[in-house]
Amino acid sequence: MATRKAAKSEAKKQAKTKKATPKPKKTAAKSKEAAPKEMVTVYIMGKAYKVPSEATIMGAIEHAGYQIKRGAGCREGFCGACATVYRLPGDYKIYTGLACTTLVEDNMWLSQLPSIPSQKPEYDIDELKPDVTTFQKLYPEIFRCVACNTCTKACPQDLEVMDYIQAAIQGDIEKVMDLSFDCLSCGLCAIRCPAEIVQYNVGILARRLYGKYLSKRSEQLERRIKEVKDRKYNKEYKELMKMNKESLKKKYYERDLE
Amino acid sequence: MYPEYMRSSLDKVTQTRNKRFELAKSGKPVFPPMSAEEREEVLNKFHPDYKPEARRKVRVGPNKGEVITTEVADILESHSRIKPELFDLSHPDYQTDILIIGGGGGGCAAAIIAMQKGARSIISTKLRLGDANSMMSQGGMQAAVTQQDSPTRHYLDAIGGGHFDNKPELVRALTEDGPEIVKWLEELGVVWDKDEEGTLQVLHGGGTSRKRMHSCRDYTGAIIMRTLMDEVKNHLDKIQILEFMPTVELIMDSQGKCAGGVLYNLETEEYFTVKAKATIITTGGYGRLHIRGFDTTNHYGATGDGLIMAYRMGARLLYMDSVQYHPTGSVFPEQIAGFLITEKIRGAGGQPLNKHGELFVFPREPRDVESSAFIRECLERKNGIETPSGRVGIWLDSPLIEMLQGEGYINKQFPAMHRQFIRYGIDITQEPMLVYPSLHYQNGGIEINDKCETNIPGLYVAGEASGGVHGRNRLMGNSVLDYNVFGRRAGMHAAAYVKKVMLGRLSLEHVNSYEEELKKARIKTSRIAPVLLPSYTPEDVRRRQLTAHYEGTLR
Numbered sequence: 048m049a050t051r052k053a054a055k056s057e058a059k060k061q062a063k064t065k066k067a068t069p070k071p072k073k074t075a076a077k078s079k080e081a082a083p084k085e086m087v088t089v090y091i092m093g094k095a096y097k098v099p100s101e102a103t104i105m106g107a108i109e110h111a112g113y114q115i116k117r118g119a120g121c122r123e124g125f126c127g128a129c130a131t132v133y134r135l136p137g138d139y140k141i142y143t144g145l146a147c148t149t150l151v152e153d154n155m156w157l158s159q160l161p162s163i164p165s166q167k168p169e170y171d172i173d174e175l176k177p178d179v180t181t182f183q184k185l186y187p188e189i190f191r192c193v194a195c196n197t198c199t200k201a202c203p204q205d206l207e208v209m210d211y212i213q214a215a216i217q218g219d220i221e222k223v224m225d226l227s228f229d230c231l232s233c234g235l236c237a238i239r240c241p242a243e244i245v246q247y248n249v250g251i252l253a254r255r256l257y258g259k260y261l262s263k264r265s266e267q268l269e270r271r272i273k274e275v276k277d278r279k280y281n282k283e284y285k286e287l288m289k290m291n292k293e294s295l296k297k298k299y300y301e302r303d304l305e
Numbered sequence: 306m307y308p309e310y311m312r313s314s315l316d317k318v319t320q321t322r323n324k325r326f327e328l329a330k331s332g333k334p335v336f337p338p339m340s341a342e343e344r345e346e347v348l349n350k351f352h353p354d355y356k357p358e359a360r361r362k363v364r365v366g367p368n369k370g371e372v373i374t375t376e377v378a379d380i381l382e383s384h385s386r387i388k389p390e391l392f393d394l395s396h397p398d399y400q401t402d403i404l405i406i407g408g409g410g411g412g413c414a415a416a417i418i419a420m421q422k423g424a425r426s427i428i429s430t431k432l433r434l435g436d437a438n439s440m441m442s443q444g445g446m447q448a449a450v451t452q453q454d455s456p457t458r459h460y461l462d463a464i465g466g467g468h469f470d471n472k473p474e475l476v477r478a479l480t481e482d483g484p485e486i487v488k489w490l491e492e493l494g495v496v497w498d499k500d501e502e503g504t505l506q507v508l509h510g511g512g513t514s515r516k517r518m519h520s521c522r523d524y525t526g527a528i529i530m531r532t533l534m535d536e537v538k539n540h541l542d543k544i545q546i547l548e549f550m551p552t553v554e555l556i557m558d559s560q561g562k563c564a565g566g567v568l569y570n571l572e573t574e575e576y577f578t579v580k581a582k583a584t585i586i587t588t589g590g591y592g593r594l595h596i597r598g599f600d601t602t603n604h605y606g607a608t609g610d611g612l613i614m615a616y617r618m619g620a621r622l623l624y625m626d627s628v629q630y631h632p633t634g635s636v637f638p639e640q641i642a643g644f645l646i647t648e649k650i651r652g653a654g655g656q657p658l659n660k661h662g663e664l665f666v667f668p669r670e671p672r673d674v675e676s677s678a679f680i681r682e683c684l685e686r687k688n689g690i691e692t693p694s695g696r697v698g699i700w701l702d703s704p705l706i707e708m709l710q711g712e713g714y715i716n717k718q719f720p721a722m723h724r725q726f727i728r729y730g731i732d733i734t735q736e737p738m739l740v741y742p743s744l745h746y747q748n749g750g751i752e753i754n755d756k757c758e759t760n761i762p763g764l765y766v767a768g769e770a771s772g773g774v775h776g777r778n779r780l781m782g783n784s785v786l787d788y789n790v791f792g793r794r795a796g797m798h799a800a801a802y803v804k805k806v807m808l809g810r811l812s813l814e815h816v817n818s819y820e821e822e823l824k825k826a827r828i829k830t831s832r833i834a835p836v837l838l839p840s841y842t843p844e845d846v847r848r849r850q851l852t853a854h855y856e857g858t859l860r
Contacts, residue, residue, distance in 0.1 A: 103640050112846035114838065116549065116571050120436040121604040123644045124725060125527050128436055148728060150640065169539045172494060204724065224496060229524055229720050232531065251535050254528070255494025262496060263503030271450050271484040280481065283457040287464075288473040299465035300341055304334070305453060305515045 087153040104131055104146035104157060117161040122147045127233030130203075133157035143201045143235040163234030165245045170252075177260035179218025186249050189215055191242040198236035198246050204229050208236045208246050215249050220261060223253035306730040307637070307739075314690055317662030318700050318737055325664065326708050329654055338667040344674050351677040351684070353597045353630060353742075360626055364826045365819070366616050367760075373625040376594045380613050382823065383832040386553045387567055387576065389813035394556065397565065397580035397811070401427045401545070402803040403796075404565050404581035406552040406611060409437025410526070410785070411587035411768030413533035414792030415799070420543045422800035427579055428537070428544060429568050431551035431606045431837060435534045438589050438604050438769065439788055442526030443721060444649030445518035446789075447782035448483030450505055454515035456480045463783060466512040466671040467748075467776020470624065474755040475774045479783065482790040487519060490789065495532050496521055498718075508652040510781035511632075512671035518782045523647050523721045526785060550577070551610060553835050554816055555584060555618050555764070559809035563618065563764035567813070571837070580811060582803035583763045585795045586611040587788070590747035590769040593839040596628050599744035600643025610835035611770040615751045617819045620759045623772030624749030629779055632657070632675040634743020636698035638729045643743045646722060648672075648781040650701060650738075653718065654709040658700040658737070659688035673778040676742035683741070690739060700737040707734055746784065748775050757795035763806065765799050767791035 085100040089107050098107040105119060120128030129146035136154040146159055168185045175181050182189060189212050198208035211226035227250030236246040274280070290298070307315060328335050339347070349355050354374070363371055363378040373381075403419050405412045408430030416426045428434065449459040459480040464471045487505070491497060498506040498520050507516040521528035537544050552566035556578065565581040588611030592603025601607070616622060633646040651657070651668045657675075659665050659682050666678035679699055683689030689697040703722075707714055715723055715734045726733050750772035757765040768788035775783060823830075842850075 101639060106640070106841075109841040110843055112842055112850075114840060114842065115605075116838070117432075119605045120432055121438075121441045123441060123602070123641075124721070125524070126433075126436055126440045126604065128433060148725075167535070167538055169541065171539070172536070228496070228522060228528075229724075231527070251531055254496050255532060255535065258491055258494040258496040258532070262491070262499060263501070264491075265450070265499065265503045265505050267452065268450050268484060268487055268505060272488060275456060275481055275484060280455065280457050283455075284460065284477050284481070287457060287460055288477060292469045295461075295464060295469050296341065299461055299469075302458070302461060302514050304338075305509070 087151060089151050090154070090156040092158050093156070098151060100151070100153070102151050104144070104149050104151055105129060107151045108146065108159070118146060118159040124148045125231060127231035130160045130163065130233040130235050131157055132160065143203060143239070145203045145231075145233060148203070160234070160238065163238050165234065165237055165248065167245070167248050172255060172259060175256060177220055177256040179216070181252070181256065182215050182218070182249070185252065186215075186244070188242065189244050189249055192216065192244060193242055195241060197239045197241065201235040201239040203233060203235060204231060206230060211250060212244060212246055215253060220253050220257050223250060224257040227253060307736065308693055311690060314660045314662070315736065317660070318658055318702055321658070321662040322702065322705055322708070325656060325702070326705060329705070329709055334667055335656065336664045336667045339670060339674060344670070347677040347681055348673060351680040352673055353599070354626065354628055356597070359597060364828060365822045367619055367621045368625070373622075374596060374628055376596045377591070377609065377612065377625050379832060380594070380609060380834040380836060381616055382828050383613065383830060383834040384820065384823070385617070385816045386569065386833050386835070387813070387816065389816045392567065392576070392578060392813060394578060394811035394813065398577040399427060399579040401425050401579065401581050402583065403799050404429060404552070404579050404584045405587060406566060406584065407437070407587035407589060407770070408434040408546065408548070409587060409589055409768065409788065410439030410530055410533060411788035411792035411795070412585070413530070413537045414789055415585050415587060415767060415796035416537055416544045417533065418793045418796030419800040420540050422797060424800035424803050425543050426545070427581070428546050429550050429552045429566065429579070430546070430548055431571070431610070433548050434537065434546050435530050436604060436606060437530070438607060439785070440526050440530040441602070441604060441645065442785050443523040443645060443647035444510065444652065445508065445520035445525050445782045446486070446785035447510065447513065447517050447780070448487045448519055448786060449480065449515070449517050450484050450487060450519075451507055451515065451517065454517050456483060458515055459483060459517060462513050463780055464776065466780040467778050470776035472773035475753070478755040478794065479774055479786060479790050483786055486786060486789045490529060490532065493532050493536055495529055498522065508649060509669055510648050510652050511669040511675055512780045513669070518649065518652055520649060522717070523649060523719045529785065551835065551837060552614065554813065555614050556580070556811050556813060557618060557815050558811055562762040562806070562808065564808050564811055566614070580808070582806050582808060583765060583799040585757070585765040585767060585799055586615060586751065586770050587766070587768050587792060587795070588770045592744050594836065595839070596744055599630065599742070600634060601744040602631055602634055602643060602645035603744070606838065608836035608839065609747065610837065611766065612751065613834040615759065615761070615764065615766070618761055618764070618815050620761050620764060621752045622749060623752040624777055625772070627748040627777040628744065629672055629746035629748050630676045630742035631745035632672055632679055632742055633701055633740040635738065636696045636741045637692045637739040639692070639694050640729070641725060642696065644725065645743065645745070646701060646738055646740055647719070650703060650706070650719070650722065653706045653714070655706050656702045657740070658702055659686070660690045661688065662700070671778055671780060679740075679742055692739065696741065698739040698741040701740045702737045703733040704735055704737065746779055748777055748779055753791070755794070756798040757791050758798065763802065765795040767795040
């Protein structure tokens, strides 16, 4: 337990250090003087382009003239299509981020990852047990985790990725569900992992196991489903569906609000 | 961080907060909801659909003569990407039971159910599986589960929100299947927000008379979509996924049945033919057409592809004169302009305020009414807040939520929203967001019945691409429900249909006939559709893209 805690606090520290780099400092403060567009140079796959200093990486790529095919999806930070790696001048580190939500910086070198090779075992969710044996069977490689925390550092959502892999090793499905809930499957953890784990697939499996087997069922829901099956609302539906617009309107505007 | 000049307005929001908190706690509506007449007036004067240039007559096809959204009329009056005579349809590249066009929630739900009913399918998808608006829904899914609620009450809310234009059989299907969908998804492994007793957490949405919004924090769509995708990928022997291979035209057989499609490999620019006994369109909506120049909440591929393919084949469209603008799109900072701010914020007690920190509308009117009220507040009453780039917006007071629901609520329930803003130095637990309506949803679409059938045999449609479920205005949380209810129904009915159907000779003749019709109507255009992807290439770059004979088709 103590080591896990230590690892976590270390992870937090590292996440903080990452944040202390110039990245988040480039915030909206600048947009005050938006009038003449300030430009910066970015190296898109090694080739220099001038782009607006306010641009996201995705905006910069499009500003440069690319028509993105791979590497853009929801464009708002939900789908994980736009995993990007980059380096900054005078800094040896590899940074990771989503192109849609990361801002450019002067002299940034960047490449989008068009796809992350990964395997997902096929399984029958109805046949699985919600415990550690399922991970042992389907994702045995997670037991190779060396707790290096590189996955956590790579996560653009700032999730505690290593912690949820450790929780999976211990069969704590609820914890994996909770820690991996906001995962976008962008794959940046998997591509950085020295133990070659595909973390996000482990997260999906754990969430499904939790939702299906561990989350307490709603009795209210069961009752309502039975009512519908017993055609309880049939008569009311028939009446509503026959109503003309005027009487429907009247009924609608008279209804009470919770 | 907000610029200094907004400070005095932000202070006013803070000053009025305690009073508004007391009001919200009283349980009474914090602002009087509008009457039918008031709704009509604000819609007529301020909804973008009601501007004269917003709509025009479409000159060809099944809806010829009907007044519809201008940008939609434009894509309907466009050329095909293909020359039918170049295709040898006697040797299709793929054969399957069902071709599913679109790999979002509706497509995956259809594939799973069809597979369970014994039908094989191919999912043709433009980007990756799951790159769809389904992935992006934040706030939740409606389903009438609680004691004080009922499916028929859900029916009344949905049909009232849709201005009573919804097709009754579709609203019944939507609302009556709702509870079953909650369970189906849970059994697939969706983690709903619940209390410790297992009671499902429910919240209000705009236009709901009972709390019935079910959620997975504010990653509802992401959780559902990834569950459905994972399930699809557990059955790759029966469901084949073709990514970056959008369908660009439907194939017909000699008896006028839909019989598959022509697919385009976005990367190699090759075309492939699929012969299928049934076809399900689940291509979603059209936000990336940027109707009326609005920013959009939609994903990159939302270009209304299904509409034009089906229309060329003779499928009827319904309510294509109505566009949904989500009241709360972000307007500041500029980098996230147009991004969706979930309605769950208002469901949890967040309030829209003008520059004086005052309420000016009931926070949960149906979306079109709420959006119009925001536009009126900004444009007519001049009570909006201007951004440095010249946009205008109103405040959405989120810190109030922490007062109403308890500290820590935002971090727990709105992690995506919190993340979105903290990147730019705005902490939404402390400061409000600045919002304005953003292009969000295609209210109409290809007309279906409650089996998802169209007027073309063998052609099924589910989800946002279909028309009639939501009338002329969809309520929050009904689209997630829609793609599940009708995705499943489409999969089920298509699977039954393929067992008995016999296909005749395959043909693309309808594409030629449509070209003829364009010619007869004297429509001259260089536009081709499906649009596939929007272009954000700047003008100066375009001016240099001077290839004389471009062999590919994307540009």
